[in-house]
Amino acid sequence: MSLVKWIDFPERGDERGCLTVVESTKSIPFEIKRVYYLTNLSPDLPRGFHAHKELEQVAVCISGSCNLLLDNGQEKQWVTLDSPSKAIRIEPMVWHEMKDFSHGCVFLVFASDFYNESDYIRDYEEFIRLVK
């Protein structure tokens, strides 16, 4: 299974602007239970630094850009999110970090479940122990 899984959202833009469509269980490979977004981000303050035990997520920069690390304990890859129609899956048990947020970046996430702190693994050594 590859670590990096891109999802292209259909675009219906025209001369009036860009329209991007996101449909639960279609382009998003699960039922969306929660949407959250990060705004007012600082290029000097990276975020994330956790994995989820069960949560499925799809992330996209609907404005601006940032770099995202995906790490499954065997392979690490940085990707750049810089398009409102190019999203990335963050699967369970994938450590992720985000950095280099551009001015005005809006980082939006579709999640398969409600917020639950007990689903987080926030300690990298614990993550490595659990994935090995």
Ligand code: TYD
């Ligand atoms: P966190 O997931 O640690 O942020 P990031 O990965 O972007 O660095 O969340 C930051 C805080 O917000 C933390 O106290 C948990 C809280 N939070 C919620 O209450 N609900 C949510 O849906 C999310 C994503 C976070």
